[in-house]
Amino acid sequence: xxGTTVVAPRAAWSAVVREHETxxxxxxxxxxxxDFLVYDAHDTAxxxxxxxxxxAQGTIFLTxxxxxxxxxxxxxxxxxxDDVGRHDTLGGACSKESxxxxxxxxxxxxxxxxxxxxxxxxxxxxGKRDLVSNINWYMNVPVEAxxxxxxxxxISAPGLSLTLRADRDVLVLVSNCPQINNxxxxxxxxxxxxxxxxxP
Amino acid sequence: MPTATTHGARAHARSQHGATAxxxxxxxxxxxxxxxxEAGHLVWAETVAGGNYTHRVLARGTxxxxxxxxxxxxxxxxxxxxxRPWERLNTADTVKVQWNAYATEGTVLLSDQGRALxxxxxDTSGRHDTLCGTSTLARNTSRYGDGTPHSPTPAGRELLKxxxxxxxxxxxxLPPSVxxxxxxxxxxxxxxEFTGSAGPGTSVTLRTEQxxxxxxxxxxxxxxxxxxxxxxxLEVLAWKAAPTTPADPLWTATxxxxxxxxxxxxxxxxxxxx
Numbered sequence: 234x235x236g237t238t239v240v241a242p243r244a245a246w247s248a249v250v251r252e253h254e255t256x257x258x259x260x261x262x263x264x265x266x267x268d269f270l271v272y273d274a275h276d277t278a279x280x281x282x283x284x285x286x287x288x289a290q291g292t293i294f295l296t297x298x299x300x301x302x303x304x305x306x307x308x309x310x311x312x313x314x315d316d317v318g319r320h321d322t323l324g325g326a327c328s329k330e331s332x333x334x335x336x337x338x339x340x341x342x343x344x345x346x347x348x349x350x351x352x353x354x355x356x357x358x359x360g361k362r363d364l365v366s367n368i369n370w371y372m373n374v375p376v377e378a379x380x381x382x383x384x385x386x387x388i389s390a391p392g393l394s395l396t397l398r399a400d401r402d403v404l405v406l407v408s409n410c411p412q413i414n415n416x417x418x419x420x421x422x423x424x425x426x427x428x429x430x431x432x433p
Numbered sequence: 434m435p436t437a438t439t440h441g442a443r444a445h446a447r448s449q450h451g452a453t454a455x456x457x458x459x460x461x462x463x464x465x466x467x468x469x470x471e472a473g474h475l476v477w478a479e480t481v482a483g484g485n486y487t488h489r490v491l492a493r494g495t496x497x498x499x500x501x502x503x504x505x506x507x508x509x510x511x512x513x514x515x516x517r518p519w520e521r522l523n524t525a526d527t528v529k530v531q532w533n534a535y536a537t538e539g540t541v542l543l544s545d546q547g548r549a550l551x552x553x554x555x556d557t558s559g560r561h562d563t564l565c566g567t568s569t570l571a572r573n574t575s576r577y578g579d580g581t582p583h584s585p586t587p588a589g590r591e592l593l594k595x596x597x598x599x600x601x602x603x604x605x606x607l608p609p610s611v612x613x614x615x616x617x618x619x620x621x622x623x624x625x626e627f628t629g630s631a632g633p634g635t636s637v638t639l640r641t642e643q644x645x646x647x648x649x650x651x652x653x654x655x656x657x658x659x660x661x662x663x664x665x666x667l668e669v670l671a672w673k674a675a676p677t678t679p680a681d682p683l684w685t686a687t688x689x690x691x692x693x694x695x696x697x698x699x700x701x702x703x704x705x706x707x
Contacts (some may be wrong), residue, residue, distance in 0.1 A: 255694045284566025287625065288655045294623040306571035325525025330547030333696060334689045362605045366525040376619040380535035382528055431692045
């Protein structure tokens with residue numbers, strides 16, 4: 234399926250991207266975290282693995298050349314091009330439950346990415362057991378020498394984008410992060426754009 | 434001993450009773466020599482061979498001590514809320530919520546439901562990893578020539594699949610794992626640095642905060658640079674104790690883990706368990 238879709242702030246999105254097709258994610262307004270999971274479209278038990286991706290490339294940050302590996306250590310997608318230079322592999326998705334730990338119980342009624350993933354994944358028969366640590370495109374999570382880690386101000390800007398190539402037929406789930414308690418999207422969720430194109 | 438008849442085969446099999454091996458469970462666990470707890474409180478005592486796995490269900494308020502006996506163990510661990518395995522270890526929440534990528538004494542292993550599964554109450558190693566997960570069939574086949582469970586170089590994920598299956602779980606139920614006794618650090622540029630073992634005899638102790646299903650694989654860390662598959666026995670001891678209570682300094686050690694303990698207590702109280 235070729236075409237461009239604007240994903241509203243806080244919304245979910247999904248698509249099957251065929252082998253060799255590309256998916257371009259554009260941060261329309263800057264510093265919007267795009268929570269991202271990817272599965273083998275024909276066998277969703279094979280899905281993105283943050284640990285395998287990290288261990289294979291030897292670094293926690295994703296950028297041009299990074300290969301997104303599955304839990305069976307096989308390629309799912311490759312970052313062909315990246316305007317930003319650093320994307321997060323560690324932080325995972327916000328949830329109503331983890332928000333009660335991070336900020337307090339007053340956040341319980343707010344939107345969260347796990348709910349987007351569950352609702353969007355259900356369209357494909359995916360459930361809670363199918364959610365694993367995900368990528369956060371455009372989110373900036375450095376690790377200090379003593380292990381201190383956290384989401385800090387982003388280094389993206391309006392209009393910056395990255396392009397992924399599907400290395401097999403894949404199912405992509407996106408939660409355009411609704412988080413309003415940390416700098417992952419400048420405390421103000423904004424729209425992003427998804428473009429699927431035929432092989433270059 | 435002749436085994437051509439059923440009686441002979443039976444006698445041959447039965448003659449093995451009482452035999453010992455370097456790696457085996459001690460049953461009953463209370464027969465383990467030099468228990469680290471009050472006599473009679475041990476509930477699990479086992480030496481897990483290098484390249485092998487084990488699994489057990491532990492009640493809330495159990496201390497689980499893992500020891501790297503010879504210095505080349507690596508304990509790849511997964512935890513699930515027993516009977517409710519859809520609640521499980523979430524390594525991303527564990528590092529993000531506690532603002533630290535490195536697990537050590539005081540770290541709480543968080544479930545994906547904003548609750549505590551276990552607390553690390555003691556750590557004499559300091560060489561652990563929450564980021565890189567375990568090894569896979571593909572990676573071990575590429576590095577060592579094989580990664581299947583019965584090969585000399587089994588992959589952690591293949592062993593965890595088996596441990597999961599024995600608890601009614603399948604490969605979809607294997608989230609990223611944590612590992613103990615082989616360390617990884619992140620440099621300023623984001624690069625991973627393998628720090629290896631702290632040496633023989635170090636241990637880490639976990640205190641269960643819910644009834645948990647424990648899956649353990651003892652295999653080399655995926656970043657271990659040695660060409661040879663190097664994996665030595667892991668000692669596993671567990672004994673009856675008490676979960677973390679408001680009287681424990683850990684209860685309020687950080688605002689985030691304080692709320693995790695509160696959420697857990699609330700959940701268990703509603704279940705009629707606390």
